[in-house]
Amino acid sequence: MKVLIVEDEIELAQSMAKFLGSESFICEQAHYYDTALDKITIHDYDCILLDISLPDGNGLLLLEKLKALKKNNGVIIVSAKNSIDDKINGLNLGADDYLAKPFHMAELAARVQAVVRRRLFNGRDILEFNEIKIDTAAITVMISEKVVPLTRKEYELLIFLMSNKNKVISKNAIAEHLTGDIAEVMDNFDFIYAHIKNLKKKLADAGCPDYIKTIYGLGYKFTE
Amino acid sequence: MRLLNVNLRSFLYYSLLLVLIGVPLFFITIREILEQEIDKTLHLQREEFINHLRNYEYLEDLEVDLHVFDELAYDLSIQPASSGSKDELYETVSLYDSLDREAKPYRVATSYFIVKGKWYKLIMRMSLVENEDLVLVIGLVQTLLVLFLLGGFLLINRSLSKKIWQPFYKTLTKLKAYELNKSESFQYEETRIDEFDDLNAAIRSLTNKNMEVFQQQKEFIENASHELQTPLAILQSKLDLLMQDEALTEEQAALVKDMTNTNQRLSKLNKSLLLLSKIENQQFIDKEDVDVTQILRDTILNYQELTATTTPNILTTSPFILQGNKVLLEILINNLVRNAFQHTTHHDQIKIKLQDGTLTIENPGEPFKQGSEKIFERFHKESTNRSSTGLGLAIVKKICDLSGYNLTYAYQSGAHYFIVKF
Numbered sequence: 001m002k003v004l005i006v007e008d009e010i011e012l013a014q015s016m017a018k019f020l021g022s023e024s025f026i027c028e029q030a031h032y033y034d035t036a037l038d039k040i041t042i043h044d045y046d047c048i049l050l051d052i053s054l055p056d057g058n059g060l061l062l063l064e065k066l067k068a069l070k071k072n073n074g075v076i077i078v079s080a081k082n083s084i085d086d087k088i089n090g091l092n093l094g095a096d097d098y099l100a101k102p103f104h105m106a107e108l109a110a111r112v113q114a115v116v117r118r119r120l121f122n123g124r125d126i127l128e129f130n131e132i133k134i135d136t137a138a139i140t141v142m143i144s145e146k147v148v149p150l151t152r153k154e155y156e157l158l159i160f161l162m163s164n165k166n167k168v169i170s171k172n173a174i175a176e177h178l179t180g181d182i183a184e185v186m187d188n189f190d191f192i193y194a195h196i197k198n199l200k201k202k203l204a205d206a207g208c209p210d211y212i213k214t215i216y217g218l219g220y221k222f223t224e
Numbered sequence: 225m226r227l228l229n230v231n232l233r234s235f236l237y238y239s240l241l242l243v244l245i246g247v248p249l250f251f252i253t254i255r256e257i258l259e260q261e262i263d264k265t266l267h268l269q270r271e272e273f274i275n276h277l278r279n280y281e282y283l284e285d286l287e288v289d290l291h292v293f294d295e296l297a298y299d300l301s302i303q304p305a306s307s308g309s310k311d312e313l314y315e316t317v318s319l320y321d322s323l324d325r326e327a328k329p330y331r332v333a334t335s336y337f338i339v340k341g342k343w344y345k346l347i348m349r350m351s352l353v354e355n356e357d358l359v360l361v362i363g364l365v366q367t368l369l370v371l372f373l374l375g376g377f378l379l380i381n382r383s384l385s386k387k388i389w390q391p392f393y394k395t396l397t398k399l400k401a402y403e404l405n406k407s408e409s410f411q412y413e414e415t416r417i418d419e420f421d422d423l424n425a426a427i428r429s430l431t432n433k434n435m436e437v438f439q440q441q442k443e444f445i446e447n448a449s450h451e452l453q454t455p456l457a458i459l460q461s462k463l464d465l466l467m468q469d470e471a472l473t474e475e476q477a478a479l480v481k482d483m484t485n486t487n488q489r490l491s492k493l494n495k496s497l498l499l500l501s502k503i504e505n506q507q508f509i510d511k512e513d514v515d516v517t518q519i520l521r522d523t524i525l526n527y528q529e530l531t532a533t534t535t536p537n538i539l540t541t542s543p544f545i546l547q548g549n550k551v552l553l554e555i556l557i558n559n560l561v562r563n564a565f566q567h568t569t570h571h572d573q574i575k576i577k578l579q580d581g582t583l584t585i586e587n588p589g590e591p592f593k594q595g596s597e598k599i600f601e602r603f604h605k606e607s608t609n610r611s612s613t614g615l616g617l618a619i620v621k622k623i624c625d626l627s628g629y630n631l632t633y634a635y636q637s638g639a640h641y642f643i644v645k646f
Contacts, residue, residue, distance in 0.1 A: 009454050015461030022468070080453035084551065102457035102491050105464035153529045168467045170481070172488045178530060188566075191531045198532065216477035218467055218484075 001046040006036040019105040033057030047074040063093040074115035104173035110163035143206040154199045161222035170219040250362045266333040301347040308336025308343040391415035496615040508549045516544045533571035556623045559616045583644045
């Protein structure tokens with residue numbers, strides 16, 4: 001799957017490319033409006049990560065161009081502004097999601113995968129890993145064809161972990177992901193430990209091996 | 225006090241002063257004029273009398289006639305005199321009036337004349353208008369004048385304030401309703417009065433300048449945010465990559481963790497500061513009907529799920545619809561609820577109540593060590609938790625101040641109470 005990273009901060013663009021590249025994504029970078037325009041005109045991408053403020057143009061104009069070109073790709077706006085107006089404008093112009101800087105790479109990966117899944121399977125997609133099967137439209141988790149009842153936060157947590165297979169995810173990233181957009185992250189991360197513990201127990205009870213590993217005090221890793 | 229009333233008051237004082245000076249002045253002048261006029265008349269009468277007398281000088285018994293005349297005439301007295309002069313003496317004398325039975329002022333002219341070689345003293349008199357009457361009449365006339373003047377002033381003042389000042393009040397109303405961040409230029413109609421047109425033009429140029437500065441400030445905030453968020457994002461991304469390194473030792477992982485936490489804290493701080501300045505710059509002004517109960521329910525549910533705790537006692541009434549900014553209300557409620565969840569000693573003892581437009585959030589906890597006065601100040605921290613920004617309650621306070629909500633705090637029997645009256 002091809003991802004175009006339109007981002008004028010080269011360091012950030014490279015980090016994004018490296019992180020997503022280790023997943024099953026092939027990443028291309030455009031650091032300027034013009035190069036981005038060239039790339040979207042010539043190539044097709046599954047997902048475009050779009051910074052609004054570019055040195056030589058407004059990212060929102062690229063959205064309009066994409067619409068005019070009738071490209072069927074996902075777009076996630078990545079902006080430092082975090083302004084409600086930009087968010088609404090972007091989403092109205094056909095962007096799928098909006099991610100405010102700074103963000104965690106794990107969050108980015110999860111969002112990209114969600115957008116790509118939605119595009120590819122028209123919203124009705126199945127997330128699979130060995131015996132785990134998640135139907136994101138029905139919001140159900142099945143292990144060996146048996147439904148495992150999870151709370152909403154446990155469900156979100158599992159998807160987040162599975163979207164970042166073999167990656168260490170920091171507790172900060174998990175906390176931010178679970179807290180949501182408006183809400184502010186709580187100061188202590190005890191609640192994450194509680195959710196992980198509950199999730200692990202439910203998965204183990206359903207006969208699932210322990211995929212969620214603790215990496216020192218740093219975070220967690222979903223791996224075989 | 226209105227400007228016109230200040231004017232009016234000065235006018236009134238001045239007219240009062242004029243009346244006070246005017247009454248005695250009038251009195252003196254009128255009396256003077258009257259006296260002069262009477263003196264002239266007396267003089268003429270005397271000339272005429274003496275001329276007539278000359279015509280009858282041939283009469284033998286003129287002397288007797290003069291005596292009889294003296295006896296009969298009321299305003300006249302002719303007395304033989306031993307000597308005389310050509311001078312005429314005029315004076316005001318108070319004489320007893322036998323008809324009115326009281327003393328009355330008279331103008332008396334004393335002069336001398338010679339008939340048949342004999343001196344006679346001629347005294348002629350004329351009644352003067354009584355002083356009291358004169359003062360009374362003048363005072364009355366002046367009072368009437370002042371009353372008419374006053375009434376006229378008031379009437380003119382009233383119609384003036386309505387008509388002439390109308391453009392001014394229009395401008396004032398517009399200024400009061402003017403909001404800098406609506407980015408609309410100050411609109412006004414031509415009034416055809418130079419002062420008001422000048423004022424309006426000055427206001428327009430002032431507001432335009434302010435708008436420009438405001439715009440620049442907004443841009444500065446946005447730029448500052450952009451400039452800070454991007455390096456933070458880069459740092460975060462590098463840390464996220466670093467922690468993927470399989471070769472990380474436990475000590476190195478601990479270092480990465482500390483850096484991640486610090487970076488997170490920095491991001492949160494930047495975000496909160498930005499939010500605070502955005503609120504201060506009144507960038508959240510669009511109002512709509514907001515169901516506060518719904519926001520409260522969603523927020524509480526989120527924190528319940530996050531903390532995986534039992535339901536705190538939520539005493540909520542039916543939907544409470546409020547005209548306000550949705551984003552601000554969400555932030556306000558979120559910060560208060562988060563505060564309660566974060567600092568409570570027992571999750572199941574958090575009590576949240578929304579009734580009659582008053583939101584009460586109660587959570588058990590130790591009393592503040594540094595007193596409660598400063599809890600809404602920026603960067604005031606009670607907890608030793610270093611990741612707390614110390615801005616959460618400052619943001620709550622700012623939102624309440626700007627939206628006109630009443631925010632109070634109380635500590636009672638082992639529990640903190642945050643009360644917002646919408």
